Amino acid sequence: MLSVIAYYRVSTKSQGESGLGLEAQKAYVETACKAHGWEVVAEYIETVSGSIAPVERPECAKALSHGLPVVVAKLDRLSRDVEHIASLMKRVSLKVATMPQADNFQLHLFAALAEQERAFISQRTKEALQALKDRAEGGCEVSIQKIANRSAVKPQGSKDVALATAREARTQKANTFATTVEATIALAQSKGHTTLQAIALFMNERKVFTANGGEWSATQVSRILKRLIVDAA
Template sequence: MDVVGYVRVSTGKQEASGLGLEAQVEYIQTAARQQGWNVTHIYSEAISGSVAPSARPEFSKAIATGLPIIVAKIDRLSRDVEHIAGLMKRVAFKVATMPNADTMQLHLFAVLAEQERAFISQRTRDALKALQQRADDGCVLSQAKVKRRSDNASVARAAKKERAAQTIEVVKQNSHHTEIAPHVKSCLYEGVNTLQSLSDCLNAKGKHTSRGGLWSPTTVRRLMLALGVWFKK
């Protein structure tokens, strides 16, 4: 039976170091040999388990193959029972550490995985609270750790904000491209054959760039490349 593998770690740092990924691949390959499965491809990504499987780029590719998906452990799919239950309705998957588990058993292990996530979250909160208390009591080492966490959190928030801004800009540009495309084609139909003449044509039609400015040969060239059109030879 042909299958695809899926491995996941929660952070890019873990992905770069290979920690966790190699062990997962080994679990999958061992189970495949024992069960007579043919692993055609292994999809790998660094993404939080709190993200729904269907929203993960690499997992979506695995689903698109139409083949059963094998993971090392069920928590690599998700620690959320609702996620697991939803997947059971959409795709066949196998767990390397329990390859012969039936649906009821998989549900049970999903419940245990979700409970473990809750335990981990509580332990983390307790540890951070204790760290903050030691820092407040004057522990220099704890104060340094709190500061590093705060600085790292600030960097992460800034990066997230930048990614969100870039996403908004891409959506905005795509929408603008859809709006401006007919006017570009109209200008080309009218016989314009240079970047400058196309700029003049769009400006004469009162059509502006996505930022509200006038068209120039440089911005028109970028637009044509994005639209996949060029002057007739």
């Protein structure tokens, strides 16, 4: 049996006090440990922003000091910065409960792809805003009205800020919902429901509804899993 150190991180004081996300993280780790013969010999919990380098976080530093593999529920519990991840890999072996078979090279690749995707999303948002402005300048009445609606809420010079704020609110709402169903998905996986369709059926049987109040499909489960892996907590 492989001895591992469990590390859990929540991002804000309120999350730390309420346990938001912590229960789900532990459920993922416990499921992975049972399935792959890992034994947690110590665990560390920290309430800190993911922007702080892992080695500069007191509890994470303690976890690393053991010299044993460190297991986390999701890679972003360590960091979303690919440089941080690469630095950690030089010190310890990393285990991720949501990707238990991945080795350090694969995790490094995943971190790089996730960082690139975030950059792509940012660029696409900027391009969509510019396209809207271009259509408005070309006389498109719908685009003109959309810009006018935003301007009525924010000053003309703050349109980008208003758009970013609205996008952040939508993202936060989606992330919060994903967190509320995370433990149920982990429970489904622990009971052997490993396919997207099987998880969807598990959720529907237990009357756990989607964010819109409907039933789950494999596609919706896939979207939630992706958000849980690369969410912006």
